Amino acid sequence: MYPTATDTRGLAGQTVGDTQICSVNQTQLIYRGYEIADLAANATFEEVAFLLLVGHKPSADELATFSGDLVSMREIPASVADAIVRIAGESPSAHPMSVLRTAISLLGHLDSECEDNGPDAELRKSMRLLAQIPTCIGIHQRALEGKPAISPDPALGHAANLLWCMTGEKPGNIAARVMDVSLILYAEHDFNASTFTCRTIASTNSDLHSAICGGVGALKGNLHGGANEAAMAMLEDIMRDTEGGDITVEAWMQRAFEEKRKLMGFGHRVPRNFDRRAGILREWGLKYAAEENRESSRWFELGDEVQGIMLREKNIFPNVSLSCGMTYFAMGIPVPQYTPIFVASRITGWCAHVMEQHANNRIIRPLASYTGPELTTWNG
Amino acid sequence: MYPTATDTRGLAGQTVGDTQICSVNQTQLIYRGYEIADLAANATFEEVAFLLLVGHKPSADELATFSGDLVSMREIPASVADAIVRIAGESPSAHPMSVLRTAISLLGHLDSECEDNGPDAELRKSMRLLAQIPTCIGIHQRALEGKPAISPDPALGHAANLLWCMTGEKPGNIAARVMDVSLILYAEHDFNASTFTCRTIASTNSDLHSAICGGVGALKGNLHGGANEAAMAMLEDIMRDTEGGDITVEAWMQRAFEEKRKLMGFGHRVPRNFDRRAGILREWGLKYAAEENRESSRWFELGDEVQGIMLREKNIFPNVSLSCGMTYFAMGIPVPQYTPIFVASRITGWCAHVMEQHANNRIIRPLASYTGPELTTWNG
Numbered sequence: 001m002y003p004t005a006t007d008t009r010g011l012a013g014q015t016v017g018d019t020q021i022c023s024v025n026q027t028q029l030i031y032r033g034y035e036i037a038d039l040a041a042n043a044t045f046e047e048v049a050f051l052l053l054v055g056h057k058p059s060a061d062e063l064a065t066f067s068g069d070l071v072s073m074r075e076i077p078a079s080v081a082d083a084i085v086r087i088a089g090e091s092p093s094a095h096p097m098s099v100l101r102t103a104i105s106l107l108g109h110l111d112s113e114c115e116d117n118g119p120d121a122e123l124r125k126s127m128r129l130l131a132q133i134p135t136c137i138g139i140h141q142r143a144l145e146g147k148p149a150i151s152p153d154p155a156l157g158h159a160a161n162l163l164w165c166m167t168g169e170k171p172g173n174i175a176a177r178v179m180d181v182s183l184i185l186y187a188e189h190d191f192n193a194s195t196f197t198c199r200t201i202a203s204t205n206s207d208l209h210s211a212i213c214g215g216v217g218a219l220k221g222n223l224h225g226g227a228n229e230a231a232m233a234m235l236e237d238i239m240r241d242t243e244g245g246d247i248t249v250e251a252w253m254q255r256a257f258e259e260k261r262k263l264m265g266f267g268h269r270v271p272r273n274f275d276r277r278a279g280i281l282r283e284w285g286l287k288y289a290a291e292e293n294r295e296s297s298r299w300f301e302l303g304d305e306v307q308g309i310m311l312r313e314k315n316i317f318p319n320v321s322l323s324c325g326m327t328y329f330a331m332g333i334p335v336p337q338y339t340p341i342f343v344a345s346r347i348t349g350w351c352a353h354v355m356e357q358h359a360n361n362r363i364i365r366p367l368a369s370y371t372g373p374e375l376t377t378w379n380g
Numbered sequence: 381m382y383p384t385a386t387d388t389r390g391l392a393g394q395t396v397g398d399t400q401i402c403s404v405n406q407t408q409l410i411y412r413g414y415e416i417a418d419l420a421a422n423a424t425f426e427e428v429a430f431l432l433l434v435g436h437k438p439s440a441d442e443l444a445t446f447s448g449d450l451v452s453m454r455e456i457p458a459s460v461a462d463a464i465v466r467i468a469g470e471s472p473s474a475h476p477m478s479v480l481r482t483a484i485s486l487l488g489h490l491d492s493e494c495e496d497n498g499p500d501a502e503l504r505k506s507m508r509l510l511a512q513i514p515t516c517i518g519i520h521q522r523a524l525e526g527k528p529a530i531s532p533d534p535a536l537g538h539a540a541n542l543l544w545c546m547t548g549e550k551p552g553n554i555a556a557r558v559m560d561v562s563l564i565l566y567a568e569h570d571f572n573a574s575t576f577t578c579r580t581i582a583s584t585n586s587d588l589h590s591a592i593c594g595g596v597g598a599l600k601g602n603l604h605g606g607a608n609e610a611a612m613a614m615l616e617d618i619m620r621d622t623e624g625g626d627i628t629v630e631a632w633m634q635r636a637f638e639e640k641r642k643l644m645g646f647g648h649r650v651p652r653n654f655d656r657r658a659g660i661l662r663e664w665g666l667k668y669a670a671e672e673n674r675e676s677s678r679w680f681e682l683g684d685e686v687q688g689i690m691l692r693e694k695n696i697f698p699n700v701s702l703s704c705g706m707t708y709f710a711m712g713i714p715v716p717q718y719t720p721i722f723v724a725s726r727i728t729g730w731c732a733h734v735m736e737q738h739a740n741n742r743i744i745r746p747l748a749s750y751t752g753p754e755l756t757t758w759n760g
Binding site: 009010011012013014015016017018019020021022023028030032033034035038039042043057079083086087090091094095097098099101102105106108109110114115190191192193194196197200201202203204205206207209210211213214216217218219220221222223224225226269270362363364365366367368369370371372373374375376377378379 | 389390394397398400402403408410414418463466471474477479482485486494495570572577580582587590591594599600601603605606650746748749752755756758
């Protein structure tokens with residue numbers, strides 16, 4: 001399923017540039033010098049966002065200012081809120097990622113610094129998008145449910161406010177922390193497809209909002225961010241098919257292998273054999289299930305059984321998408337919002353990369369090998 | 381200004397994949413086996429669009445059906461038209477490329493085949509976008525001028541209809557053909573930054589509209605499609621500064637060299653020293669100026685003088701952006717619409733590449749070299 005080092009299609013295994021933001025290898029995921037398990041255990045998402053966007057661990061004062069600024073930036077212009085509600089009414093089946101792509105594009109028109117690619121303006125634009133994306137997600141989800149939008153709550157941090165805007169319920173401490181940890185885990189992953197998209201767009205001297213719209217589009221695919229939705233859809237399939245007792249999980253998996261069905265939530269190009277994030281989020285998901293939603297534990301049991309079979313039969317480890325899918329499911333988050341929530345986190349990594357690209361730019365313009373028809377003449 | 385072959389930042393000189401769509405080298409630009417000068421002399425833009433999207437030169441019947449289908453697809457949903465007018469009112473300074481990015485994102489929500497990445501659906505979506513983009517451009521430009529939108533004219537081809545929707549005037553034969561040729565020249569250029577963006581987005585299994593929104597964002601930058609606007613802005617600067625006789629063009633250029641000012645419309649990474657398209661479009665621009673707008677000839681004279689100095693002093697040739705800027709200027713097209721017009725053409729190449737990517741997909745996910753801080757711990 002995953003390529004060998006000598007198979008370079010899709011730029012697999014090809015190092016295409018430098019970054020000071022993130023390091024991913026077979027054993028570690030590091031954000032600007034801090035290992036992901038350390039951050040998940042000891043930092044908040046706001047601290048990680050500051051680290052990624054500004055470049056160092058914030059002091060207490062820096063963090064207070066940064067967090068306060070984010071809270072003050074959460075409201076979105078009325079015309080963008082209206083547009084999201086209108087789209088939910090006119091195109092209720094539009095994927096939330098497509099709607100978020102539109103919302104961010106609209107926010108660009110109204111951002112007075114839209115065309116300023118300088119570092120100060122780009123940091124401010126990054127913070128505005130970081131603050132506004134949960135608002136956009138919340139308005140869309142509520143509109144789909146026929147409910148009025150909820151104002152962001154200044155008393156809540158980024159993760160808790162995101163849950164509040166989506167559900168209209170103040171999350172408990174565990175729910176808020178589980179979401180916070182998931183946002184930390186998802187914030188950055190070096191030159192993944194969406195980040196590389198952002199950098200390629202920025203490399204033409206285009207603006208940050210243009211880059212982020214591209215990143216949202218890339219993250220949407222089920223080989224990337226969309227995998228957490230796809231992984232959960234797969235688990236729902238297995239649960240439904242096996243619940244009646246007509247088929248065992250083992251038999252379901254063997255049939256999927258025989259049919260060469262693509263199973264989501266397993267393997268990763270980088271790292272190949274071990275996704276540090278999967279275990280961290282599984283622990284938090286289990287904690288949430290045990291303390292807040294015992295009934296949801298059966299999803300983790302199913303996930304563990306499926307993981308075990310994949311490892312035994314295919315030697316492929318689960319990735320973070322599977323843990324994330326189960327955890328968000330246990331928390332009652334609508335499946336189509338999983339990838340938009342990923343955006344609410346990865347916006348930090350994307351924006352950090354856009355700033356890094358603009359600080360030392362060279363257009364990303366590779367070559368192709370032509371394998372088409374030989375030269376001929378039009379009238380001939 | 382342009383990299384050596386051994387300097388691989390920005391993937392310069394790196395072949396990253398195969399394509400049957402286009403070949404660019406130091407002497408030729410080939411679309412699926414046909415050389416660009418042959419196409420510019422003997423084909424229409426609709427024929428080239430068919431060639432790129434379907435894969436072969438159309439028969440007379442195929443062309444009639446394709447062209448008729450495009451005409452029938454030009455109208456856009458009322459809600460998208462309304463949104464464009466609203467944006468023009470609320471954000472009159474928003475760049476037309478940003479507005480086009482939003483418009484295409486909105487069209488995605490309303491496309492019933494949005495999430496279908498199969499080849500038949502993607503060809504139909506490509507044709508719809510090809511047909512609808514001139515409508516979007518026209519509505520936006522007219523709204524900026526405070527004028528009502530104009531309905532597309534079924535009697536006009538793609539190029540003439542584009543001019544009609546923007547200006548409200550039926551173009552003469554020469555204007556229509558000049559626009560047609562410029563669209564042929566701009567349609568495709570292998571793995572340029574915007575096309576590579578489209579392919580990267582598509583490579584996650586994301587949808588065509590998401591890919592195209594990314595492509596529009598990438599093309600916007602002044603190191604890419606935005607160069608035609610930037611080149612014309614530079615010529616306007618030179619014309620204004622030199623008209624009074626206080627400074628000669630020669631002195632203006634020498635000063636720009638001394639100030640290391642980036643001069644737009646010159647050089648290209650691929651091809652390095654000769655942009656086949658520049659000469660073709662210059663000829664058509666001169667023909668238009670001679671027959672339709674004699675006053676505009678002074679821009680071509682200025683352009684020729686500037687080109688000559690660049691070649692003598694820096695050994696850098698003009699690229700197509702300079703010819704395009706002067707030609708569109710002579711035709712009275714508003715400068716901020718130059719890059720959206722580029723989209724009205726390049727949409728064909730982008731969509732062809734999205735289909736090619738999806739037909740034989742592998743996620744585009746390179747690696748980065750980490751140059752950030754050494755590993756440390758969060759608390760201490």
